[in-house]
Amino acid sequence: MRRQCPFAPPAEYAQLREEAPLARVMLPSGRTAWVVTRHAEAQQVLADPRISTDITRPGFPALTPETPESARKRGRLHEGEFFNVDPPEHDVYRRMLIPEFSVKRVKAMRPGIQTVVDRLIDEMLSGGPPADLIESFGQPVPSMVICQLLGVAYEDHVFFQSRIRNRKMVTVAGETALARAAIAEIRAYLDDVVTRAEQEPGDNLVGRLVTERLATGELSHNALVGMIHQLLIAAHETTHNMIPLGVLTLLRHPGQLAELRADPALWPGAVDELLRYHSIVDGAGFARVAIEDIEIGGQLIRAGDGVFVLTASANHDERSFERPDDLDIHRGARNHLAFGYGVHQCLGQNLGRAWLEIAYETLFRRVPGLRAAVEVDDLPFKYDTAIFGMYEFPVAW
Numbered sequence: 001m002r003r004q005c006p007f008a009p010p011a012e013y014a015q016l017r018e019e020a021p022l023a024r025v026m027l028p029s030g031r032t033a034w035v036v037t038r039h040a041e042a043q044q045v046l047a048d049p050r051i052s053t054d055i056t057r058p059g060f061p062a063l064t065p066e067t068p069e070s071a072r073k074r075g076r077l078h079e080g081e082f083f084n085v086d087p088p089e090h091d092v093y094r095r096m097l098i099p100e101f102s103v104k105r106v107k108a109m110r111p112g113i114q115t116v117v118d119r120l121i122d123e124m125l126s127g128g129p130p131a132d133l134i135e136s137f138g139q140p141v142p143s144m145v146i147c148q149l150l151g152v153a154y155e156d157h158v159f160f161q162s163r164i165r166n167r168k169m170v171t172v173a174g175e176t177a178l179a180r181a182a183i184a185e186i187r188a189y190l191d192d193v194v195t196r197a198e199q200e201p202g203d204n205l206v207g208r209l210v211t212e213r214l215a216t217g218e219l220s221h222n223a224l225v226g227m228i229h230q231l232l233i234a235a236h237e238t239t240h241n242m243i244p245l246g247v248l249t250l251l252r253h254p255g256q257l258a259e260l261r262a263d264p265a266l267w268p269g270a271v272d273e274l275l276r277y278h279s280i281v282d283g284a285g286f287a288r289v290a291i292e293d294i295e296i297g298g299q300l301i302r303a304g305d306g307v308f309v310l311t312a313s314a315n316h317d318e319r320s321f322e323r324p325d326d327l328d329i330h331r332g333a334r335n336h337l338a339f340g341y342g343v344h345q346c347l348g349q350n351l352g353r354a355w356l357e358i359a360y361e362t363l364f365r366r367v368p369g370l371r372a373a374v375e376v377d378d379l380p381f382k383y384d385t386a387i388f389g390m391y392e393f394p395v396a397w
């Protein structure tokens with residue numbers, strides 16, 4: 001089910017949600033799976049240890065028909081890639097990273113993020129108008145901050161950006177050859193980053209993991225590469241899509257934007273509301289498989305059944321949010337599921353919120369005349385990728 005409008009979940013969701021909290025759907029692969037449509041049941045599924053994210057388990061739902069290659073891929077995960085691993089193995093890796101994303105550590109990162117954001121806005125202003133907000137701002141903000149986080153050279157953000165641009169050719173239908181090549185290049189690069197840190201550990205995330213975990217034998221070289229690879233992708237693909245979408249949405253709500261400009265203390269609430277409103281990681285990003293028979297929402301899910309949580313539907317569930325289709329920066333929408341829920345809930349959410357807050361606040365403060373340079377109907381939205389966003393966003397001021 002695709003979005004038909006960039007400012008709303010797929011139209012079918014409302015109907016499904018009305019009918020039942022869980023619905024049986026036919027996948028393009030010809031297999032069937034459950035979709036979870038309501039907020040309460042979505043939380044239940046995401047928190048239930050009998051529902052697994054392990055893609056190697058039998059029955060794990062694939063959107064495309066199984067090929068020899070996809071079967072091979074399902075059967076092998078790189079060490080350290082903990083997104084698709086269940087506890088207790090999942091927790092081993094996650095626990096090592098938790099201190100890196102604490103409220104305190106993220107607070108300490110804010111001045112660095114602000115410097116990156118200001119520098120990019122300076123460059124955008126000196127080169128335009130017009131400018132593509134994605135190329136000049138949405139993409140480089142996360143890749144440059146990730147370079148700081150990983151302790152890799154500032155110049156390398158160009159490398160990351162170009163590879164990540166190719167990697168994003170990962171669509172809901174699977175990986176393209178270009179994406180596969182980009183993934184291999186990123187991994188090779190990160191392997192090198194870890195090797196250098198082993199020789200000379202810096203005061204950054206990789207350096208600390210090398211000193212505290214690798215040197216003690218808790219973590220292997222390859223597992224560390226796997227961990228930071230997933231971190232990089234998780235951080236980049238989400239933030240760089242949220243930045244332009246949030247900007248466009250606020251431009252379409254001038255009253256709320258004026259309030260935010262007048263009172264910057266409103267930004268944290270606005271960021272959560274934008275995350276809820278767009279719910280850019282949806283069904284395909286929340287694939288799961290039941291490992292035991294369980295009953296949820298009055299529905300029996302059998303062991304081996306595939307499950308997709310439609311967080312964009314849950315976040316627009318009228319049982320949990322009043323007027324869910326309206327953007328309301330005063331809503332206090334912290335119970336949204338845009339960062340997931342349960343043991344896999346976004347590890348970088350404090351950092352993601354800080355990035356978005358600083359990016360939006362600074363952009364709207366420093367570029368008061370910011371506007372879309374083309375009509376919304378002419379903007380290329382990513383209706384085909386696993387994470388929603390925009391391919392280009394021409395702006396003027």
Ligand code: HEM
Nearest residue numbers: 083234235238239281338339340343344346347348351352
């Ligand atoms: C602001 C935009 C962001 C959004 C919307 C977002 C969304 C999500 C979602 C929905 C999940 C859970 C997926 C699932 O349960 O299957 C997740 C997991 C994760 N995210 Fe984020 N994320 C964002 C930013 C970040 C950042 C900035 C980082 C790191 C620097 C990050 C690191 C992670 C990691 C490591 C996981 C996996 C956690 C686990 O499996 O235990 N994310 N994210």
